[in-house]
Amino acid sequence: MPTGNKHPYPLVIVMGTLLCLAALSLVQNGLSIGGHTLRRLDILADLRQPEPAADTSFVAQEITPPTDSTADSVAIAVRRDFLTYSGILDYGITAEGEGGGMQYFMQALKALRTGQRKKVRIAYFGDSMIEGDLITQDLRDSLQAYFGGEGVGYVPATSVVSGFRTSIGHTYSGNWTDYHFMNTPPSGTELGISGHVFVPSADSWVRYTPVKRERLDQFEEVSLLYGSGGRTVMVNNKPLQLGGNRKINAYSFTTDSTARALTLKFNGDEQTPFYGVCFESRNGIFLDNYSFRGISGIELARLSSGMWRQMRSVRPYDLIVLHYGANVLYRPENTKYDWYGKTMVRVVDSLHRIFPQTSILIVGTADKSYRKQGKYVTAPGVKALLKVQHRVAEKRGIAYWNLYSAMGGDGAMAKWVEGDTALANRDYTHFNFRGASKVGALLYKAIMDEYQQETF
Amino acid sequence: MPFLENLWNVLKYNEADPILFNSAFFLYFFAAFLLCYQLVRKHERGRVWVFTVFSLYFFYKACNEYVGLVILSAIVDFYLSNRIHREQREGVRKGLLWFSVLINIGMLVYFKYTNFFIGILNDLGAGRITPMHILLPIGISFYTFENLSYTIDVYRREIKPVDKFMDYLFFLSFFPKLMMGPIVRAADFIPQIRQPYVLNREDVGKGMFLILGGLFKKVVISDFVYQNFVQYIFDDPSRHTGIECLLGVYAYALVIYCDFSGYSDMAIGIARWMGFTIPPNFDKPYKSSSITEFWRRWHISLSSWLRDYVYIPLGGNRKGKLRQYINLLLTMLIGGFWHGASWNFILWGGIHGGALAVDKVWRQRMAKFAPVNKRLWKIGGILFTFHLVCFCWIFFHAASFADAWALIRQVAYDFQGNLLPEVLTAYPQVFILMGIGYLLHFLPAATEQKLEFRLARLPLWGSVAVMTVFIWFLAQVKTTVPMIPIYFQF
DSSP, rough: OSSSTTHHHHHOOOOOOHHHHHHHSSSSSEEEEEEEEEEOOTTTTGGGGGOOOOOOOOGTTOOOOOOOOTHHHHHHHHHHHTTOOSSSSGGGGGGSOOTTTTHHHHHHHHHHHHHHOSSSEEEEEEGGGGGGGGHHHHHHHHHHHHOOOOOOOOOOOOOOTTTTSSSSSSEEEETTTEEEEEEEOOOOOOOOTTEEEEEOOOOOEEEEEEETTTTTTTEEEEEEOOOSSSSEEEEETTTEEEEEOOOEEEEEEOOOTTSSSSSEEOOOSSSEEEEEEEEEEEEEEEEEEEOOTTTTSSGGGSSSSHHHHHHHHHSSSSSEEOOTTTTTTTTOOOOOHHHHHHHHHHHHHHHHEEEEEEEEEEEEEOOEEETTTTTEEEEHHHHHHHHHHHHHHHHHHHHHEHHHHHHHTHHHHHHHHSSSSOBTTTTOOOOOOOHHHHHHHHHHHHHHHHHHHHHH | HHHHHHHEEEEEEESSSSSOTTTEEEEEEEEHHHHHHTTTTOHOOOHHHHHHHHHHHHHHHHGGGGHHHHHHHHHHHHHHHHHHHHOOOOHHHHHHHHHHHHHHHHHHHHHHHHHHHHHHHHTTTTTOOOOOOOOOTTHHEEEEHHHHHHHHHHTTTSSSOSOOOHHHHHHHGGGTTTTTTTOOOOHHHHHHTTSSOOOHHHHHHHHHHHHHHHHHIIIIIIIIIIIIIIIIHHOOOSSSOHHHHHHHHHHHHHHHHHHHHHHHHHHHHHHHHOOOOOSSSSSOGGSSHHHHHHHSSSSSHHHHHHIIIITTTTTTTTOOOHHHHHHHHHHHHHHHHOSSSSHHHHHHHHHHHHHHHHHHHHHHHHHSSSSHHHHHHHHHHHHHHHHHHHHHHHHHEEESHHHHHHHHHHHHHHOGGGGGGHHHHSSSHHHHHHHHHHHHHHHHHHHHHHHHOOOOHSOHHHHHHHHHHHHHHHHHEEEEEEOOOOOOOO
16 A cells, blocks of 8 residues: 555545546436436536526416407406416306306305395315415405404314314314225215214214404304214213204204303214314304315315215305315426316316306415425426316316416415525425415405405 | 636625535535645645635635624634733733623624524513514634634633734634534644644545545435425424324434534545544434433534533532532523524523433432443433433424424324334335434444545545545435425325
């Protein structure tokens, strides 16, 4: 082994490495080994002329030309670029669509405002973006502040995010059986529209407590949602006989003012399915949060139309919101979502058949970033998915709201995550409570803009 | 000239892309530096100047105009320490020392803690002060402590102050340790400036081992595991089951160790290549079988600094048992606060301080009893210490107390251990890396020495090949598309 002063070694090693890496950068070194493609290394990239950004505007131009030239308002509505417009696009007024757009909901709001109606209800379906009442609690609160109403609406019997939800206190025993989209319920036990059905065992209980917030600090009208078959349930230690042979039955009562909380105890001798509890006041607007993490919305097609119909009779809705997308964008660089569009059209069609007098609003996916070359950028799939979601709304004459654009469009998620006050999580997908609050406010504004247009 | 323009853009400070040892730019910087250093290697002054100029440029690249702070604090402390040294009157010496402490601590408090105190005032209802927009100058926590120990040592007459300003600036700005430590003592460092630049095989091999190992720990283990798992859990603990949260904490324990010690190792390795020996900063801390031992192995340069300049001046163990426990607690509270301006860090330091005090009592009580099974006892101690440290990490890393409690609540009440196989298979790379990380941590020291020895014996072209392949591998890891978090419960 040579001895002596090795002081030049670090220089030679680093220079040699640099030269080797530079040489590697000059040849195409993106190897493919066993199906796994290795990324190209380019240590000289910073010094080169920056390449023009990849063209991501491939869908931006596809604005459907007005199909019906007779109505000017139609043309205006349709000419808006669905990728950049941040208000609600209402396709209910086009000739092609027959979905009725936002008009049923707007009429219901007007009737509520003028005292012709007592209640208006919204069913807000979504994935993990809205779990724990995120987004919906803010939207509900703003709507109730304007149109009246108190209470959080539907709450399931058990929930993986009950500790996370701040709009109601919710605890339950560990011996409930929860059947849902991801496991198979036994025959005769049918999933509710939340995608869950809960079966109590002996001594199963669930307890709901109001929280110290305006409009949420006491329970007024309570509805228990349960399946067919009689049973006795202890409501705050008083027995209550529940009856009804429909797939879903509701028993409503007014809470007595002495007990703040609501505790339900089941004896479990009958395996009658239980769906959840709704909290409302005598009149006003109410919003039910139906969150189910990990789904894309097409799962709604698996619910039986009988369940939907009977749900309609116990809880009629004036607006159904479909807020999905995060789980469709599982592979960020995928841009082919035709399969998704086709299935969502079927979901919308069946909803429309069952709720012919109900407005349906598709909330287009939020921005989602992924890391590319060390930087978080909007996933190419986002715009492709928005296009498909928009097409569903347009085809079926329902309403569409582009959350991506309302957030700020391209690169918005990175800004929401990396801003001084973080509005979203480091997965560059989910909002935190601040961000969700902002989204709730944005949607409220979009709805109110529509409402004001209608009324004035 | 687009090339020159690009070059200029690369060379100047860029807020979005500050220099790090693991950034590509560092490789160019390091090569240029090594070249210049070679050219002046025979001249002590030349080496000092080249090193200092490159260090200051490194600083500029990391935090722009704040490079001025380092120069300013070097001027102040160089001057004050010399004044203290020459001054015979005890009162004046003390006054000068306090002046230096005040300036250093004042600067640190201003940059690091102003908004924290504004927040407290606002919370107490005493005011509605808008938080100020202050950026934390990189490395300020480290060079402030280096300044303090230097001036205090001069005051204590333990060392003579340096007589050349450039030597002091060189010591303070020495780029390998500038951002993340270790906290180097002037007494150990300054004499090394005078030595000729001589490297033997062992220096080259050890340096390379530390640099490559540090990069591996930082880029491959820490960054990857953090980005693809830990941050998802800590962002929103209540959305995850207890088992995921627990694994998240175990992962974070590895992440923070690999991040911090990896960076320290790179600093020590680079210094070694330049002919400077800096003592190790981490010594396999999770092998500790007691919390006292943990603090002898974790961030050694900080804990010994706190011992010499906080704990001992407070009275150490010389003023009775009770005072000793209080001193331990106070020292660790300060240590916690040093890490960052939040109650979380203070609580973190508090728990560690309390645990150190309890450990002292425990040892005195247990000294009489010989454990039945020594080996088992030790393993139990390691497991206990590891979990105690992990528990503290929850507070260290959680964004707020509420998040920390949410995580603990998930582990306590919503554990769902049956999901373990699903969690492990959902993030395979993360858990394989975690396994490797912990395995390497518990590997006997002899294995590492063997590897060092191999690297030292490599011919030059072999070293180049190892380095090239390694950096190419790092680039692959760095550019992987992050894994998307998965929910396990519905």
